Amino acid sequence: MSLLYCVFGHPIHHSRSPDIHLAFARQFGLDLRYEKREAPLDGFAESVAAFIAEGGSGANVTVPFKQQALTLAGQVSDRARRAGAINTLKRTDAGDLYGDNTDGEGLVSDLKRLGIEPAGANIAILGAGGAVRGVLAPLLAQQPKRLVIANRTVARGEQLAQEFSDLGAIEAVAPDALSDAFDLVINGTSASLSDELPALGNVSLAANGWGYDMVYAAAPTAFMRWASEQGGNSADGLGMLVGQAAESFYVWLGKRPDPEPVLLQLRKQLSA
């Protein structure tokens, strides 16, 4: 019988996860089924239970169930607890659910794929919502020289800085208070969803610096165009999407897929 996986969300029709995981499975000749499951807004726990009863081995979890998934997992990884969200569930041998969050590792692996070395770098992150919280622990583990959260609402950045202070130093400032050049500026605001440019204050990119947008899009986002105008490099978050999926695949199956061909295929589909 083939292994059964799925992604839970609401809505879920737009999800690219089945394509990604089926492509990964092909790399290893694995017989794997991966479905999209739209759980009712008030029926996530029941949907997960039904899936496990059907023999599901693991699932990805996306909006709006990532926080709720924390209440379903008997065991939770430290990075998921820190993120306050689970994007990967795995049925353990004991029949229990293990919850993990691979978003931050997806970002870090994509940065490295692009040749961006977070270790020792000056990094600014725009935004202080769930997307940013989800990547802080893996980013701090890389030991950047400086990590600054520049959020419109400074108190939200300060809160994150405090919560993660045992893992490393984070400065929390208003975008207007920044006037430095950074090796890497990460856009973790939801502004890109409407192709708006988040407030950047006087932030600039260092020579050969990068603007990385956690959102992906068919065309460069307003933030990516800003990075280019600065004379810097830019990337969207499609590689992060594939990277988090690769890390989920590893959590489930202990195998590390090659993200590169899958990323090329997705990019082609996105621009078609």
Ligand code: ATR
């Ligand atoms: P998500 O879970 O996607 O991170 P969120 O928790 O609603 O969503 O957080 C969105 C983040 O984007 C917030 O940090 C928000 O700033 P505030 O904390 O000040 O609300 C930020 N954001 C959204 N639109 C923005 C914009 N146009 N410019 C700057 N920041 C923006």
